[in-house]
Amino acid sequence: MAKTCQNCGNVFEDSANICPRCGMQYVQPQYDQQQYQPYQQPTYQQPTYQPYQQQYAEQPMTLGQWVGTILLTQCLGIISIILLFVWAFSDSTPTSKKNYCRAMLIFEAIMIGVVILMMIMIFSLAGTAAGLGNISY
8 A cells, every 4th residue: 555645745655654755754644543433322221111190280179069060050040150151261260160161151052042042933933823813704
């Protein structure tokens, strides 16, 4: 293998230690040991798994709280609707109670719509029946 002079770039024989062109002594190039080490893959460590623990962001409602909520939202008439609105849109209400109140508001809105539709049908039928009774031939 031929040697290359580091001073002038001249290529010369392996046996010579001095460059014939510039007279510079040939020095074996030093390589960075870390740069030319073979690739080493990092050691693999099996991940450790923590046992699953269910954590609640808030305390779940008790049975007594649910019974109280249902009684208050079903038995007090207009006050029940007011309570539903307060609990459905309050920030301090537990999430499960808030969702229950929102669902009940939707259900009650549907029921009010059905009752209004039924009343319209009953009054129209009653008006028609009353009008038919007065027809003379």
